[in-house]
Amino acid sequence: MNQALFLNSVLQEKIWGGDHLKAYGYDLPSDKVGEYWAISAHPHGVSTIANGEFKGMTLDKLYAEHRELFGDSEETVFPLLTKILDANDWLSVQVHPDNAYGAKHEGELGKTECWYIISAEPGAEIVYGHTAKSRQELAQMIEDGNWDDLLTKVPVKAGQFYHVPSGTMHAVGAGIVILETQQSSDTTYRVYDFDRRDKEGNLRELHIQQSIDVLTIPGDKLPDNKVVTEKFEGADLSTLVKSEFFDVFKWVINGSHDFTKNAIYTLVSVLEGEGELEIEGQSVKIKKGNHFILPSTVENWRISGHLEMIASNPTK
Numbered sequence: 001m002n003q004a005l006f007l008n009s010v011l012q013e014k015i016w017g018g019d020h021l022k023a024y025g026y027d028l029p030s031d032k033v034g035e036y037w038a039i040s041a042h043p044h045g046v047s048t049i050a051n052g053e054f055k056g057m058t059l060d061k062l063y064a065e066h067r068e069l070f071g072d073s074e075e076t077v078f079p080l081l082t083k084i085l086d087a088n089d090w091l092s093v094q095v096h097p098d099n100a101y102g103a104k105h106e107g108e109l110g111k112t113e114c115w116y117i118i119s120a121e122p123g124a125e126i127v128y129g130h131t132a133k134s135r136q137e138l139a140q141m142i143e144d145g146n147w148d149d150l151l152t153k154v155p156v157k158a159g160q161f162y163h164v165p166s167g168t169m170h171a172v173g174a175g176i177v178i179l180e181t182q183q184s185s186d187t188t189y190r191v192y193d194f195d196r197r198d199k200e201g202n203l204r205e206l207h208i209q210q211s212i213d214v215l216t217i218p219g220d221k222l223p224d225n226k227v228v229t230e231k232f233e234g235a236d237l238s239t240l241v242k243s244e245f246f247d248v249f250k251w252v253i254n255g256s257h258d259f260t261k262n263a264i265y266t267l268v269s270v271l272e273g274e275g276e277l278e279i280e281g282q283s284v285k286i287k288k289g290n291h292f293i294l295p296s297t298v299e300n301w302r303i304s305g306h307l308e309m310i311a312s313n314p315t316k
């Protein structure tokens, strides 16, 4: 197995979604598409292998039956999930549990996530952290609906990166498209949903007690994340984060670059441009909107062209 595993994946409609994901070549069923679960083995939207000897197999099945492609990892489920999100409106203000709370209460992983901001309209903001200094103060401010004082809003622009550990109060704001790398979990505790109603007139469920349980105190304890960029002849390679669950990189290719495997296996998303991926003398075209996995059996690869990509790997 000396090929990349390309994927066909699932679009998710959301009340806050839009139609920006058309630009990636995806066939949108409506103008309310919020998420493309680009690399996923999660049962709520699993990817299917698009090429080679495993074409048509779902990623969860491939992971279960061919663990040699994934470095014989002892992780029982494929641990990461890559999404592109189109926030045409604010997502709910939310928080995710850590692995211990997720296992105990939800029967799945916790969720640490991170965001590469692909685009942001002028004035676009996120919620990142909160101002409460104690759990009691947090509960009181939530009960009072004192959102203006509680939620920390941060203006964002394209090219920025945010690391969002489990326990962080967060929301992606209107007018933002992001590439999200996260643990493979779909557990979200909604703190506040702007009192919005869906087309049937229903409010979405909130999870106030779970949120108060898992939110980090104090709420301004956020990671001090520094991006480091290495410049090569045909490539700028940036390390966006190295964390407990994943490492995430940005690869900008203008020309060509030879890569050597330095992780158990690697997930890659092409955000801009086109070019070629060459493995052992075999070339395939890659372009904006493609997502693929370089299995652990691939030791070396070359990428040529003019491309912007986000790559990630699990840490075990």
Ligand code: ZN
Binding pocket: 094, 096, 113, 170
């Ligand atoms: Zn989230």
